[in-house]
Amino acid sequence: MFKHDKLNVFLFLVLVGLQVLGLIALWTRFQWSYLPIMLVVYFWAGISTTLYLHRYLTHRGFEMPGWLKFFFATGSAVALSGDPVTWVGDHRYHHLKSDTDEDIHSPVHGFPYAHMMWLVRKPPGFRDRSMRYAADVRKIWYCRLWERPYFYVLPHLGVAALLYFTLGGVGLLWCLYVPMLVVYNFTWAVNSICHMPSLGYRSFETTDHSKNNFWIGLGAFGEGYHNNHHAKPRCAAHGLRWWEFDLTRYVIWTLEKCGLAWNVVWPKPDAEIAVDPVTADQAGALLLFGAHIKDPRLDAKRDDAEHGQ
Numbered sequence: 001m002f003k004h005d006k007l008n009v010f011l012f013l014v015l016v017g018l019q020v021l022g023l024i025a026l027w028t029r030f031q032w033s034y035l036p037i038m039l040v041v042y043f044w045a046g047i048s049t050t051l052y053l054h055r056y057l058t059h060r061g062f063e064m065p066g067w068l069k070f071f072f073a074t075g076s077a078v079a080l081s082g083d084p085v086t087w088v089g090d091h092r093y094h095h096l097k098s099d100t101d102e103d104i105h106s107p108v109h110g111f112p113y114a115h116m117m118w119l120v121r122k123p124p125g126f127r128d129r130s131m132r133y134a135a136d137v138r139k140i141w142y143c144r145l146w147e148r149p150y151f152y153v154l155p156h157l158g159v160a161a162l163l164y165f166t167l168g169g170v171g172l173l174w175c176l177y178v179p180m181l182v183v184y185n186f187t188w189a190v191n192s193i194c195h196m197p198s199l200g201y202r203s204f205e206t207t208d209h210s211k212n213n214f215w216i217g218l219g220a221f222g223e224g225y226h227n228n229h230h231a232k233p234r235c236a237a238h239g240l241r242w243w244e245f246d247l248t249r250y251v252i253w254t255l256e257k258c259g260l261a262w263n264v265v266w267p268k269p270d271a272e273i274a275v276d277p278v279t280a281d282q283a284g285a286l287l288l289f290g291a292h293i294k295d296p297r298l299d300a301k302r303d304d305a306e307h308g309q
């Protein structure tokens, strides 16, 4: 299946290379003056992925001012988390096809595949599908611009140059590539570890294998409560119980209190017992995007089924 698709050697080397830069830092001399910068980069990169790419852009769980969207979008580009159109398209498709053969980052295809290898072995046509599923994101000028890799890498190169010329090579490795290594692996762990039948717990009987995992929640700013998220995709909170620590939820709550976030989809009082049916493609599309998605292949499949083929 997807595993046999052509390996994107260039992207594979880039993803491995970026992580190796983070690992090389561990053999160089750490200075305590790096720590505040590392935490800022870790927070900016992490929250940009969870709050912006995921809870805002993919699921539209709230609204916020344009300048704040751009600030978070830039954070995700600095960390090279994936251009927004591709990220959103791929993730929406994951919600529609979770843990089926068509879900390319499910552990049903093996752990390495669910964690990182899906990024470098995408089937032909996946890109077109992502563009279709993220048509709304393509209307945002900087998201459209960043579909071109040479524009997308500019924020990363800008921050890397700034750190290199102020802190030197070692400072650059510690302050940029170590936080990126951590953010990458926690983000990928949401796809891999939080879909493994043997790890974590379930609060909702969803049709996929999603799990809640406290430790992934801690490192990935609350995204580890992935079973809660699959049950309530648009909800701006993933941690629902008081001990399900969800940093992204608290940031969105703070923004709302400051008037910088509105129309927030907060959990309803019955959120812990009610589960939305997300089995049918159309129901999933309605839930995720609030509109019907026209995918000719789905229609073709339905026609085939109706004609008994």
Ligand SMILES: [Zn+2]
Residues within 6 Å of the ligand: 094, 098, 190, 191, 195, 210, 226, 230
């Ligand atoms: Zn998932």
Ligand SMILES: [Zn+2]
Residues within 6 Å of the ligand: 054, 058, 059, 091, 095, 229, 233
């Ligand atoms: Zn999601």
